[in-house]
Amino acid sequence: MAAGPTETFDGIVIGAGHNGLVLQAYLCRAGLRVLALERSLEAGGGLCTVEDNWCPGFYHNIHAVFLRGLAALPWYRDLALEARGVRAVQPALNLALLPGDGPPLRWYTDEERTCAALAALSPADAAAWRRIAFEYAPVVQEIVEPALAAPPLPPERERALLERSAAGRAYLAVERLSPRDFVEKHFEHPLVRAALLYLCVIREVDVNVPGQGALVPALIAGRVKAQLALGGSAAVARGLVADVHAHGGAVWEGAAVRRIAVERGRAAAVELADGRRLGARAFIASSLNPQQTLLDLLGGEGLDAATRERARAYRYQTVGPLFGLHLALEEPPRYAAGAAGGPGDDVGRAFLTLLGLRGPEEVYALYADHAAGRPAAVPVIWGTVPTTHDPGQAPPGKHTAFVWQKVPYALHGDAANWDAAKEGHAAAVLMRWREFAPNLTDRAILNRFALSPLDTERRFPNMAGGDLGVGWMGPGQRGADRPLPGQRPYRTPAPGLYLCGACTHPGGNITGLPGYNAARAIAEDLGIKPWWDPPDLAERWSRLS
Ligand SMILES: Cc1cc2nc3c(=O)[nH]c(=O)nc-3n(C[C@H](O)[C@H](O)[C@H](O)COP(=O)(O)OP(=O)(O)OC[C@H]3O[C@@H](n4cnc5c(N)ncnc54)[C@H](O)[C@@H]3O)c2cc1C
Numbered sequence: 001m002a003a004g005p006t007e008t009f010d011g012i013v014i015g016a017g018h019n020g021l022v023l024q025a026y027l028c029r030a031g032l033r034v035l036a037l038e039r040s041l042e043a044g045g046g047l048c049t050v051e052d053n054w055c056p057g058f059y060h061n062i063h064a065v066f067l068r069g070l071a072a073l074p075w076y077r078d079l080a081l082e083a084r085g086v087r088a089v090q091p092a093l094n095l096a097l098l099p100g101d102g103p104p105l106r107w108y109t110d111e112e113r114t115c116a117a118l119a120a121l122s123p124a125d126a127a128a129w130r131r132i133a134f135e136y137a138p139v140v141q142e143i144v145e146p147a148l149a150a151p152p153l154p155p156e157r158e159r160a161l162l163e164r165s166a167a168g169r170a171y172l173a174v175e176r177l178s179p180r181d182f183v184e185k186h187f188e189h190p191l192v193r194a195a196l197l198y199l200c201v202i203r204e205v206d207v208n209v210p211g212q213g214a215l216v217p218a219l220i221a222g223r224v225k226a227q228l229a230l231g232g233s234a235a236v237a238r239g240l241v242a243d244v245h246a247h248g249g250a251v252w253e254g255a256a257v258r259r260i261a262v263e264r265g266r267a268a269a270v271e272l273a274d275g276r277r278l279g280a281r282a283f284i285a286s287s288l289n290p291q292q293t294l295l296d297l298l299g300g301e302g303l304d305a306a307t308r309e310r311a312r313a314y315r316y317q318t319v320g321p322l323f324g325l326h327l328a329l330e331e332p333p334r335y336a337a338g339a340a341g342g343p344g345d346d347v348g349r350a351f352l353t354l355l356g357l358r359g360p361e362e363v364y365a366l367y368a369d370h371a372a373g374r375p376a377a378v379p380v381i382w383g384t385v386p387t388t389h390d391p392g393q394a395p396p397g398k399h400t401a402f403v404w405q406k407v408p409y410a411l412h413g414d415a416a417n418w419d420a421a422k423e424g425h426a427a428a429v430l431m432r433w434r435e436f437a438p439n440l441t442d443r444a445i446l447n448r449f450a451l452s453p454l455d456t457e458r459r460f461p462n463m464a465g466g467d468l469g470v471g472w473m474g475p476g477q478r479g480a481d482r483p484l485p486g487q488r489p490y491r492t493p494a495p496g497l498y499l500c501g502a503c504t505h506p507g508g509n510i511t512g513l514p515g516y517n518a519a520r521a522i523a524e525d526l527g528i529k530p531w532w533d534p535p536d537l538a539e540r541w542s543r544l545s
Contacts (some may be wrong), residue, residue, distance in 0.1 A: 004280050013030050014293070015044065018237060018515065022240065037278075054328070060402065061402075063456075098355050099358045111133050138167045144287040168541060171214055178209055211475055260298045262298070289462075289464055311484060326448065333437035
């Protein structure tokens with residue numbers, strides 16, 4: 001890189017997914033002039049809504065849809081996104097599991113309704129659910145939620161602080177378990193066990209790995225459930241971009257970064273694919289994965305051999321990828337009365353509809369099947385009909401709907417097989433869907449398209465192996481160790497270069513918390529007093545008794 005920068009900013013963010021945009025918005029409001037560079041033609045990353053190619057006016061959310069607790073996230077509030085037109089709804093029947101051969105399981109936002117519905121399946125499980133919701137509410141509010149919204153503490157310090165309070169000790173007792181241990185200990189009905197474990201899989205947590213047992217009680221006792229962004233998921237990204245613009249920042253789309261340059265020992269500039277060079281006076285933050293950021297873009301410069309090897313060895317999840325089938329429809333899927341439990345059933349208004357899951361064995365089988373490159377012979381599929389809750393996402397009276405299936409990335413040993421297999425697999429998924437919704441006839445379907453894990457990776461190279469959580473969430477890649485052990489959270493060994501995407505704590509999905517926490521780390525290093533009120537975890541936990 002011989003030529004000097006064409007323009008210099010205080011900070012540069014690589015990748016304008018929601019984590020990059022959240023970080024940028026906080027630092028623009030702190031008075032810095034920050035530029036985000038996005039390789040695709042539209043900012044937002046996984047917050048992506050596209051208009052149907054064949055059917056104008058039908059909008060498909062082809063990546064993130066179930067936005068857990070969106071309106072309760074700190075950045076949603078701090079950045080006043082509702083003043084920019086962002087809105088979310090939280091459907092009352094938040095999840096319905098239709099096994100196909102018996103009554104469904106229903107999970108409402110209202111705990112009493114959930115327990116009443118569970119009692120029809122298993123009175124013992126309904127009682128266990130109520131007890132866990134009560135017992136773990138303080139653990140979720142005082143330990144789990146604050147820990148997500150703050151840079152992780154060193155493990156010994158965290159343990160010492162947690163051991164001082166009742167909520168902390170309750171957390172430690174359950175955290176050492178695997179989700180599977182917790183579920184098998186507390187619940188007996190196969191549907192209840194399967195639903196809880198499948199939600200862990202959807203949250204990209206390996207159900208067999210110890211050290212993540214707190215997720216299940218957190219799902220039960222958490223106050224927030226899945227929400228839908230009105231107008232499509234991209235509306236949230238548009239709100240973030242508007243906030244960035246209102247505070248002096250810029251977002252350049254169609255601007256792929258191909259190199260990070262180090263000058264006088266600091267990450268100081270980036271080079272774009274078209275050869276332009278842009279300077280960063282104070283910081284560069286990358287929302288990409290460790291291999292892209294440290295090896296491909298930085299070229300390993302300034303990293304010792306051990307760090308280079310750790311970056312190379314960063315792992316992705318075998319159950320991370322999804323196959324998606326998206327439909328533009330004359331009418332919404334109508335789930336057969338037999339499957340849904342009778343006329344007048346509210347299953348048609350469920351937000352997340354999980355189809356064909358009958359027991360925990362189907363969840364356990366995913367791990368071996370995916371390692372062997374085999375999709376399940378009888379697929380479990382899940383999805384939603386966004387237009388049931390937000391009719392504006394299709395023309396009047398019409399609908400959009402989709403289902404996903406967890407599938408292996410390396411199909412029969414090679415991800416390239418997906419291109420030839422995609423249409424056939426989509427037909428099989430549609431046949432499976434029709435077992436539950438027979439009205440999805442060819443006449444009702446105006447258009448359909450499918451997306452494979454390879455398509456995901458092509459669109460978002462940071463989701464290597466199609467892993468939508470951008471990295472396995474097991475020991476060695478969680479908390480203070482995410483993405484690489486031995487680094488201060490969000491920092492890299494190259495001074496001035498930070499990580500802020502889903503490969504950092506607390507991981508993937510639309511939480512914005514990696515970006516939120518990284519903004520705090522950068523502000524701290526630059527000596528900027530935050531204008532917002534980030535939680536002081538150590539102080540908060542030391543006040544608990
Ligand atoms: C099919 C699918 C369904 C999902 N469903 C849900 C869901 O329902 N709920 C949920 O919470 N999460 C869901 N997710 C996961 C969620 O989308 C991701 O975890 C989240 O988007 C990660 O956010 P991020 O900002 O870290 O990265 P991303 O959203 O991936 O953003 C990174 C950005 O960097 C850009 N980029 C990459 N390389 C470069 C480069 N060299 N230069 C410049 N820019 C670059 C990318 O184009 C992208 O825009 C889903 C993901 C997929 C794939």
